Amino acid sequence: MGPSLLNITIGIAILAAIFAVLQWLWPSVPNQKTIRPGMLSDLGYFLLTPLITRNLTRISVALALIPVAWIYGTDLQGLTQGHGVVGAQSLTMQAIQIVVISDFLRYWVHRWFHTGWLWRVHAIHHSSQTMDWLASVRVHPINDVVPALLTVPPLIIAGYNPAAVAAFLPFLTFYAIMIHANLRWDYGPLRFVLASPVFHRWHHTKLAEGQDKNFAGLFPLWDLLFGTFYMPRRQPTDFGVDDPVPGHIFGQLIYPFLSSKR
Numbered sequence: 001m002g003p004s005l006l007n008i009t010i011g012i013a014i015l016a017a018i019f020a021v022l023q024w025l026w027p028s029v030p031n032q033k034t035i036r037p038g039m040l041s042d043l044g045y046f047l048l049t050p051l052i053t054r055n056l057t058r059i060s061v062a063l064a065l066i067p068v069a070w071i072y073g074t075d076l077q078g079l080t081q082g083h084g085v086v087g088a089q090s091l092t093m094q095a096i097q098i099v100v101i102s103d104f105l106r107y108w109v110h111r112w113f114h115t116g117w118l119w120r121v122h123a124i125h126h127s128s129q130t131m132d133w134l135a136s137v138r139v140h141p142i143n144d145v146v147p148a149l150l151t152v153p154p155l156i157i158a159g160y161n162p163a164a165v166a167a168f169l170p171f172l173t174f175y176a177i178m179i180h181a182n183l184r185w186d187y188g189p190l191r192f193v194l195a196s197p198v199f200h201r202w203h204h205t206k207l208a209e210g211q212d213k214n215f216a217g218l219f220p221l222w223d224l225l226f227g228t229f230y231m232p233r234r235q236p237t238d239f240g241v242d243d244p245v246p247g248h249i250f251g252q253l254i255y256p257f258l259s260s261k262r
C-alpha cells in the first residue's frame, strides 16, 4: 500500500528539478538559499508522510466508517462505492463537488487548527522560516489525520464515490506543494478565484498583518466570504512562528504533547 522508497526518491528529484527552475525564474524572495535550516527534517517528512502518516490516516478513516457501514447494512467497500442520488451522478460531477465541498470543510478545519491545542500541532507546519516547496511537507501526522477524519467520512456518508477524485489526487498534491514555493505568482485578476503562492505565503507570514488570514487551500472564496482574505500588492516576508517549535523532526513529532509551560 502506498509508494515505495524508490518512487518517493524519484518524486523528490522531479519536484526539486521543477521548482529549482520555477523559483529561479520567478522568485518571491530573491537569492534565497536552496540549502537551508530544517531541510533535513523536511526531507524526513517527505518519507514519513507517504510511508506512515498516510496509512495512519487511511486506517483512521476506515475505522470511523465501520460503524457507518454497519448502519447502512453494507461493508466498507460497498459504502465507499457511492450511493443514492449523489452517487448516481457522473464521476466528473462528483469529483467537482467533492473538491469544492472538501475545500470548504478544510477551510474551517484549518481555522480550528489555528486555535487552542491544535495550534501546537499546526505551529509545526508554520515553523519554517524559509518558505519553499519543500517546507510544504512539514506536517504533523495529527494535522493529516484530523482534517481527513472531518472531511472524508461526511462525503462518503453523503453518497460520494471517493474514486471520483483519485485521478486528480496527484495534481492536488502537487498544487498544495506549489503554493508554498518561493514563487511571486499572484495570478492577477484570478487572485480571488484560485489560491496562489502569494496568497498562501501570506498565510505563513509572522507579521501581524497576515495573522489568521488566507486559510483556503484552493478557493479564496471562503476567505472572501468569511472575512479572512488578505492580499496586498506586495510579496509576503518574515515567515515562521514565535512558538518554541524544535528544529528537528523528532522534537517536532512530540512537541504537541510537551507541557506548554516550559
Ligand SMILES: [Zn+2]
Binding pocket: 110, 114, 122, 126, 203
Ligand atoms: Zn495554517
